[in-house]
Amino acid sequence: MSSMLRNSIVSLMLISFVLAACGAGASPAATSQAPAVVTDNLSVIAEGRLLPRQYVKLSFRAGGEVAELLAAEGDRVEADQVIARLKDEEQLQAQIAQADTELLNAGQALDELTRTADVARASAELAVANAKQGVWDAERNLKSVTYPKIEDYQKKLSDALDALTIAQNGDTVNVIGPTGAAIQGVQDSVETLRENLGNVQTAEQSCQNCDPKRLNTAQDNLNGALNSLTTLELQQQNAALQQAQAIRDAEDAVEKAQDHLEAAMQGPNDRELGIAAAKLKVAQATLDDAKKQLDKVKDGPDVDKLAAARARLSTAEASLAAAREAASRLELHAPFAGTITTLGLKVGEQVSPGAPIVTLADFSGWVVETDNLTEIDVVKIKQGQGATTVLDALPDVKLRGNVTSIASQFEEKRGDITYTVKIELTDADPLMRWGMTAEVTFEK
Template identity: 35%
Template sequence: MKSRQLIIMAFGVVVLSAIGFAGYQQFLAPTAETPTPAPQIQATDEVIAAQGFVLPTRSVDLAFRTGGRVAEVLIAEGDQVKQGQALIRLQDDELKAAVAQAQAALDVARANLAQIEAGARAEEIAAAEAGVRAAQAQLSAAVAERDRLTGGATEAAIAAAQARLAAALVDQKIAQDNYDKVTQCFSVPNSNDEVCPGLGTPEEQARAALKAANDAVAAAQSALDDATKGAGKQVQAAQSNVAAATAQRDLARARLDQLQAGATAAQLDAAKANVAQAQAAVDAATAALNEATLIAPFDGSIAQLNVEAGQVVGPGSPIVSLADQSAWIVETDDLSEVDVVNVKIAQSASITLDALPGVTLNGTVTAITPRAQTKRGDVTYTVTVRVDDADARLRWGLTAQVEIKVR
């Protein structure tokens, strides 16, 4: 009986031990740590989004440098034009007249220079020599008359003095007219300058001839005055005639010497300067005439036209907008200072437009403005994105959304 109880007790101990061990394993025994796998870094593209507007690669607003009345409009909005093509013309009658006047002055200056460079012709020298001989003959006659006179004035002497004065006055008038013609100047269009082609050798010769003619008139008048005063003045009149004839002879000799010696270096330089000045006047007048026609600076299309024939336009007022729409760009409008530091030239971009739903265009960053602008209280920078696969439906000014891939 007692052994049976011992067996039952032993069995109970075993059962309790098994239950205790199982509970320990379930709730109290430490468990082995399971290794945690290393995190996997996944590469993803980071983008910066901005809004912008579609623009042509090149565009310009054209205006006249000088105002005027529009004579002819040669284009219409939407027209394709080539570089150098005339677009609009102003009335240019006065400008053409100014060119013609400047060209005439240039021709005169060139002719004067050519004459100076060529020197005197043989017939001119021969004429000057004949003038010297004639002046010497007049001087000899005046000396003979002075030597012959011994008494008072006669009616013949007074008549002779009057004739000499009349002849001297005629010579004086001719010399004055010639001097006025030689010294005539022409105004340069669109400036306060003048061109005087006759300055130099022709003016010096004309001035000397005029002085001699004036001296001759004074001498002839004095001789006539003396002759009419009485017999005692005849010799003085004769002496005045000798003086006048001497002046005429000296002038003729000076003219001959000048022709034989040719122009001086100073005279040649002055003639060349006159040609250069006249050429500058022609260039200025021609440039003003050319400015009366508005020319296309590059190939493109007429995006906007703001003028009609007959309208008066002011200088610098834009009247034509020209654009090269063969390629397009997008300029951002709201890229912040926080984002712009991550943008670099040549980064790729995707472009979407409200006007073309479902269409995504590829682009490339081509420019970043170095200076910021403040828009609606935010500091922004303008980034230019070239559209690499332009759509034919793109238009100037369309709103675009740009996503720039910065990583």
């Protein structure tokens, strides 16, 4: 018990004796009222201890060798600042970078799968349309093989014969090649220009003052006509070759049309029916597969691919979280801004997980904690109630504050039931130190 608390108790006892003596000769009514007034005016007084606003003992979550100290005892640190670091942190940072890259790649793959969903759906729809067309074509082919229309084959043969007649008559040459009259006209021009060139040459031999350009002009004109004639002749030859090819193609078409007509007149054969039926089965299977593919992508990305992409992303997220968690276990962080009051670490030391090695305190405010309020006294205290604190080391300094918490759990001390009460001080003094004893007077 502090000296100040003992003095207060002695003072209260003296006051009680004086009041009792003064009331000895009074009336019964006066005797019953005086003690009640004194009791109401008495304040609850308790001993306490000065504490920082908050403090904590820190420990690593993993064991290992101390690689780096980033703060010293007495240093002020900010919230989440690294105080110390164990070995292997660089290796874990590399794992974090690798996991981060994989997470980025997995996210991009999922985004790409989502972005290409529309393209995949359109491609699948086109595949279904093409497959349907294939089925229709195969059905028509099977029907034509099973029930051939003789008149259709007869018309195809007639058309092929007409095409052969046109090819044999030289219509192709007339369309794509020069006519004989055009070639004859150019040949006549060549003869005329050749004769003109001879005349100019004869005149040049007997004329000393003639213009020499006349001979060059005559020669150029003849050369141009000869080039034109050569071009027309080549065109005519090419047209003749094309006509010959057209005749051969037309003859082949006639032959095929005749074969098809003869086959149709003979009726379907097992080989052609088997081939046509097989083509229809293939076309139908292709359509079924195309529909299945469309079902997978019509509502978005392929279900299996989407599940795989999401699983990859989840795995990458979990790997990154695990790597970060492992790295965080090798670092000791300040949970709040404060001052390092003890630092039991050296570089190269081995530490065990959970062993307290650093004490961090927040001296931005002060709290007085008293744990000796009995069950008789605690009922007179309420949260928010004002209190005055006097430190034993600073008896002339009165520090005001307010009750911030009253413990719900009791403790039994020396046969008394006691409760812990905390008072947050609104006043401060530069000489205040953690752990100082104090006397707290709770206001009425």
